[in-house]
Amino acid sequence: MKRRMFVKQLALSAAVAAIGLGSTALYAQAKTIKVGVLHSLSGTMAISETVLKDVTLMAIEEINAKGGVLGMKLEPVVVDPASNWPLFAEKARQLLTQDKVAVTFGCWTSVSRKSVLPVFEELNGLLFYPVQYEGEELSKNVFYTGAAPNQQAIPAVEYLMSKEGGAAKRWVLLGTDYVYPRTTNKILRAFLKSKGVADKDIDEKYTPFGHSDYQTIVADVKKFAAGGKTAVVSTINGDSNVPFYKELGNQGLKATDVPVVAFSVGEEELRGVDTKPLVGHLAAWNYFMSQKNPTNDAWKKQWAAYAKKMKLAGADKPLTNDPMEAAWIGIHMWKQAVEKAKTTDVDKVIAAMAGQTFKAPSGITSKMDEKNHHLHKAVYIGEVQANGQFNVVWQTKGPVKAEPWSPFIAGNDKKKGEPDGKTIITK
Amino acid sequence: MRILLTISLWLFASGAFALDAATVNKLGFGDGDEKIAAIAALVAEGDPAAAALLQAATDGELQTAGKLVLIVKGEEAVNAATGAKVTPLPEEREDVILNNRVRRELGGAMAALKLISPDRATRLAAAKELTGNADQAMLPLIKKALASETDAGVKQLLELTQATLELKTGTKESRIAAVRTLGLSTNPNTKMLLLGILEKSKEGGYAEPDEDIRIEAQKSLKALEGRLAWGERAGVLFTSVSLGSILLLAALGLAITYGLMGVINMAHGELIMVGAYTTYVVQNLFKRTDFFDWYLLAAVPASFIAAAAVGMALERLVIRWLYGRPLETLLATWGISLMLIQTVRTIFGAQNVQVENPAFMSGGMELLTGVVMPWSRIVIICFAGAVLVGMWLLLTKTRLGLFVRAVTQNRPMASCVGVPTARVDTWAFGLGSGIAGLAGCALSQIGNVGPDLGQSYIVDSFMVVVLGGVGQLAGTVYAALGLGFANKLLEAWQGAVLAKIAVLVFIIFFIQKRPQGMFALRGRALDA
């Protein structure tokens, strides 16, 4: 039975390899700053997250071309957590302890963020999270560059209630059955109630992940809409949007009758849809590709050139969207904060992040709140055009401060708008 | 609705004037309120040019360049106010943005204008548009249109609209007549109107003081509700058949590769995906030609061939070596599926790609108001039927089919009588894969096309095949339709999430009762 001998050798060599690998980080101390990129490149979330990896790499390339940060080049460490939530935590730990990255840009779904959060808190890492989310969280180690519910959902509903938006009286809250839609709809329900909408005029509906048959749902929406001017608020996630919109178009539910406003549908998601029957349906974001301003024009050009150079899939029709903009802002703000702090030390960078500003492609000067780790963002409502782009039909007067703890959820009035471990300075 | 009053004025007006530049500018540069005012003014101007301008605005052909408002058709532009040609086409142009509110007003205005069109279809469409957007101000206009209307269909719609409008005003007789007319409606919106009459106010009295009207409303409501209920039933029936046909398409290929050949093909979903991406590629080839609407005719055989080719290659390279080890095919095909997904992701990117419906497959057939059967789904149901018939013919009427059945039933014996079993395996696997490709082609019309497309159908496909009974085509058909119905009926009752769970639990229990599926192959062996 030589086999056992072999097993033993295998075990031994594995142990040796483990020790060896564990120690390489020590000797790899070069003159670069390592930056982690933690986005799923395979599995169900790859469809959304791949472009965020690309835009982050583009930003790193740009920063390096301009001389890097503190005289050092940035070195991206790209890992693939494969849309697997425990793997997210494992990879986060690897980035922080093995690769010793100064900062990590990553995550898309709430569950992935929740999965890595304890790791970042334990090891005092720094995470930039670029996607709109449900709020109800604040961590000293995370900067949220996406929108909180009051920077996306509530303005959208206010718009639909206004005369210009169609003065909707009845509401269908439609979502995929998980935390972000549930939370958003809970906040929206409380908000609608505060505006005098009765419970019978709100219909909440959920579908399972990956649902692809929206016949019944669309028929139900039609039936509900017979009872008065109705708007649909969609928090349908990812892949399910295409079948949903195709069904909407084919069943002839027009935006002039029942407008659908979506919070997870951007230019990238509409890439796979024929938008002609969808003209007039809405999305609420903090950035649209169609926005006209010099910063955005330059950014789009840069992205198109980068996509072409790297031969990215979809380079023939380069698209930008809101999370990409948020990721872009995040990495640049981090760079500015490092330069201000003159170190990549996490605590000092966190302190330097407060009040950072950056000229965002959306046309405003985005500011990191002094306290709550969220960006001040202007909110735009866009209508779908036949070419797959959005036209901004409404926008907030100026940037809106994020409310990670929604006042429409009971008990949140007592929360302070700042993560623990820092002193509160009242205005 | 000021516009509608002005429209009725315009109907009697005559003579043509040049368009007022200020009004046109308002339409081009103004905000929502100004645009709506401009639309009203334009209708009032009573110029065919105004109608043309509104039509251009509806079609999204209105653009601005500097201070000019242009109607741009292709590469040609005319000044919207003067009608003069603008050459050359200005470089810096911007679309005139209409939001939903303006678009709705525009729709109403256009519909009202079109009510006097000589073309019946135009009038019908306009009348339909108005049933949802009726307004008191329209009444005289509709009455006038009704007086000259000869077509029964248009007339009925207009009468309905009229009844809706007269419900609140007019004499008792006219109101009772209106309520009676509403009883003939098929529009769910009407129900709310009738319910409004019957509603009890807070003080205990009725919203409608006249009892006769209330009695009539009750009758009409009953008739209407009956009709709506039938419409709803028809809707559920259709959605169930549609879901069933999709499940059937997805599972048919598997019924061959798994059911007949015993290969647990975890890459089945990816073969569906190959079909869908082939459709995408074919569509792109057709995009530059004039025959775009017919790309599906090429895409159907192409997706069959592409998926069949991939399938046959897999059979030759991998699965061939695993016959007799069915559970291990699971492992190898799982590996294949991972590689296929990543290949597609590398070539086409991780994002979804866009597959457009041909024009004839967009929109739907309206059974009743509100119950729409999308053409794409009707086509898919027919397509699934055709594939099924084709497969049945192939298996029962051709030599290959005979061989496949022979190999399925008794491989050594078939081999003994000279059936080239190895080649039959390859062809049968190719056939199953090709049908998966066809499913992909069909699915691309209603769902998304992305690398993960196959993953979402693989579990469902296996459920269908196993529920129907392995090796049984009839079972597959019954199982697919049965699951379609079960899913849709439960969804209407308990929501989509619980419906899906209930169906899965049902499958578990069913298999306990009939461990070989609905249609078990009868045999003497205790072991199947």
Add this chain to the structure above:
Amino acid sequence: MTGGISRRLYGPRGWAILALFCVAVFGVMPVLNLAVPADSPFHVSAYWVTLLGKIMCYAIVAVAMDLVWGYAGILSLGHGLFFALGGYSFGMYLMRQIGSDGQYRQPMPDFMVFLDWKEFPWQWWNSDSFWWCAMLVIVVPGLLAYVFGYFAFRSRVKGVYLSIITQALTFAAMLLFFRNATGFGGNNGFTDFRRILDIPIATPQTRMALFAITGATLIGTLLLARWLTTSRFGRVLAAIRDAEQRVMFCGYDTVHYKLFVWTLSAVICGVAGALYVPQVGIINPGEMSPANSIEIAIWVAVGGRGTLIGPLIGAGLVNGAKSYFTQAFPEYWLFALGLIFILVTLFLPQGVMGFLGKKK
């Protein structure tokens, strides 16, 4: 073990390997992790401890899977469910241990505060008791497996039919757990654990303790499985796998044999899940996805069915490869993984162990 079934537990060499493994898990790793300073090249970081701990949990599952598949011929595509149920059972306790340290600073778990629940739902009864939850870890997967297995084996559901309905079972459970209303945190599941038995969880010592317990469980599972399969019971199982009809005609009640090993396997999976959750720090319904359960079968097949050491190696190899590839070739790792599966099936039908066995 090609030459008939061995009667004794292990030969001297087997015991030696086992002892070596014990030394590595209980001696070398703790010393390298805790005693050696962090800047020494011999230091083993927390990353490796959690990674190896995680892989050991998977290895336990693989051994459990091998018991039913390799020895009794029942291919389950739903073992991820039992694993997840064990994880959730223990996760409840961990959630209660967070106390008021959650985002909301309230005694209820965050997701319940958020859902406005004032009381714990019935599933959470007594969940602040460690022993109650530890019991649930064993009872919940065991009971589900027993009931499911009782009906399935009694009606002689077998082969692919059984595989598919186990898949349906785990898929249905996944959808159920995704719902917020089910009371287990929906898609976000359980995370942000702070303490276990009132000891902080994110310290090197706790982590090492969990690692050692996992190692001990793995060794225990191996010994138990080895003992079972070398006993008379194991021989009846193998006979059922090879010719169930004949065993029945010999007068054995095969249902009971299958049911026992099936339930035992589910319980082991549950325990592995319970050990897994505090180490990786999250449990969510994704663990119940059919793909995860298929992967468990793949570990066993890669390692070699019907050997006990095989699944262990398979779990280690596949997960090690996954961890390595996702970092080394993030864009192309699926090609490598897929290729491994195909090559192993084609050229190593008995898995890695079969390959090693042939090389003597």
